[in-house]
Amino acid sequence: xxxxxxxxxxxxxxxxxxxxxxxxxxxxxxxxxxxxxxxxxxxxxxxxxxxxxxxxxxxxxxxxxxxxxxxxxxxxxxxxxxxxxxxxxxxxxxxxxxxxxxxxxxxxxxxxxxxx
Amino acid sequence: xxxxxxxxxxxxxxxxxxxxxxxxxxxxxxxxxxxxxxxxxxxxxxxxxxxxxxxxxxxxxxxxxxxxxxxxxxxxxxxxxxxxxxxxxxxxxxxxxxxxxxxxxxxxxxxxxxxxxxxxxxxxxxxxxxxxxxxx
Numbered sequence: 001x002x003x004x005x006x007x008x009x010x011x012x013x014x015x016x017x018x019x020x021x022x023x024x025x026x027x028x029x030x031x032x033x034x035x036x037x038x039x040x041x042x043x044x045x046x047x048x049x050x051x052x053x054x055x056x057x058x059x060x061x062x063x064x065x066x067x068x069x070x071x072x073x074x075x076x077x078x079x080x081x082x083x084x085x086x087x088x089x090x091x092x093x094x095x096x097x098x099x100x101x102x103x104x105x106x107x108x109x110x111x112x113x114x115x116x
Numbered sequence: 117x118x119x120x121x122x123x124x125x126x127x128x129x130x131x132x133x134x135x136x137x138x139x140x141x142x143x144x145x146x147x148x149x150x151x152x153x154x155x156x157x158x159x160x161x162x163x164x165x166x167x168x169x170x171x172x173x174x175x176x177x178x179x180x181x182x183x184x185x186x187x188x189x190x191x192x193x194x195x196x197x198x199x200x201x202x203x204x205x206x207x208x209x210x211x212x213x214x215x216x217x218x219x220x221x222x223x224x225x226x227x228x229x230x231x232x233x234x235x236x237x238x239x240x241x242x243x244x245x246x247x248x249x250x251x252x
Contacts, residue, residue, distance in 0.1 A: 011124075011125045013202040013203035014200060014202050014203075015198070015200065015201050015202060015203060016198070016199040016200040016201075017192060017196035017197060017198050017199055018196060018197055018199055019193070019195040019196050019197070020195075023199065024192060024196060026191065026192075028166040028167065028203060028230075029166065030164045030165070030166040030229060030230030030231050031164065031229050031230065031231040032229065052125050054151070054162075057153065057160070059155050060155060061153040061154065061155045061160075062153060062154060062155075063151070063152070063153040064152040064153060064154065064159075065150055065151060065152045066151050066153075067149040067150055067151060068149045068150070068151050068162065068164055069125050069149075070125060071124050071125030072124050072125060073124060073125045074124075077200070079199070080199065092229070094166065094167055094168060094169050094227075094229065094230050095164070095165070095166030095167060095168075095229050095230015095231065096166050096167045096191070096230065098191070
């Protein structure tokens with residue numbers, strides 16, 4: 001089954017999901033130093049930028065295969081509603097970056113009770 | 117090999133493995149991108165397997181066939197609904213036939229940040245020996 005790609009080959013691939021309080025953004029970025037990631041959030045946009053570097057091997061080596069790509073990346077996504085940038089949580093484990101973006105209070109829909 | 121024109125990283129299409137082995141559970145199986153290189157003393161394999169913890173990685177070497185299987189534990193609670201879905205987590209699987217004799221007890225595997233580094237030291241007799249040519 002082919003993978004569905006929305007970004008037409010843009011790195012890193014992301015999955016975004018939501019519940020009532022937060023957006024959850026997960027991106028596959030293996031082999032990155034977390035300090036080299038630049039994550040910023042404003043209103044309803046979040047951007048992730050960084051550089052994937054593959055360390056040079058010191059001795060004389062001959063390559064059989066070289067399939068892994070390296071380079072700079074910079075991606076911005078627009079979320080369906082605004083988030084609170086002060087409370088965004090970012091974690092990096094096992095090559096997956098997980099951002100928890102709390103929805104801004106004023107952007108959350110209010111339940112409206114119907115009077116009879 | 118052609119050089120890349122852009123310096124920005126492009127996302128590689130995940131190649132889906134459809135041949136053996138098929139898992140009993142449903143789910144995608146992906147072939148991880150690898151770099152393989154060798155020097156005189158060892159062969160080194162680097163594989164990108166994001167989302168795989170060291171406890172979920174199996175490395176098997178028998179009869180010169182190296183098999184890598186990396187399982188991904190699904191994250192997220194059932195309360196979550198999807199907004200954007202660009203990748204589907206799946207098991208990583210790849211097999212290689214090694215042409216060199218490997219010193220099995222000295223194999224070293226390290227998995228950090230989703231990148232596996234596998235060092236396969238060659239058996240001493242498989243290392244190239246320089247043969248000097250004498251002039252008669």
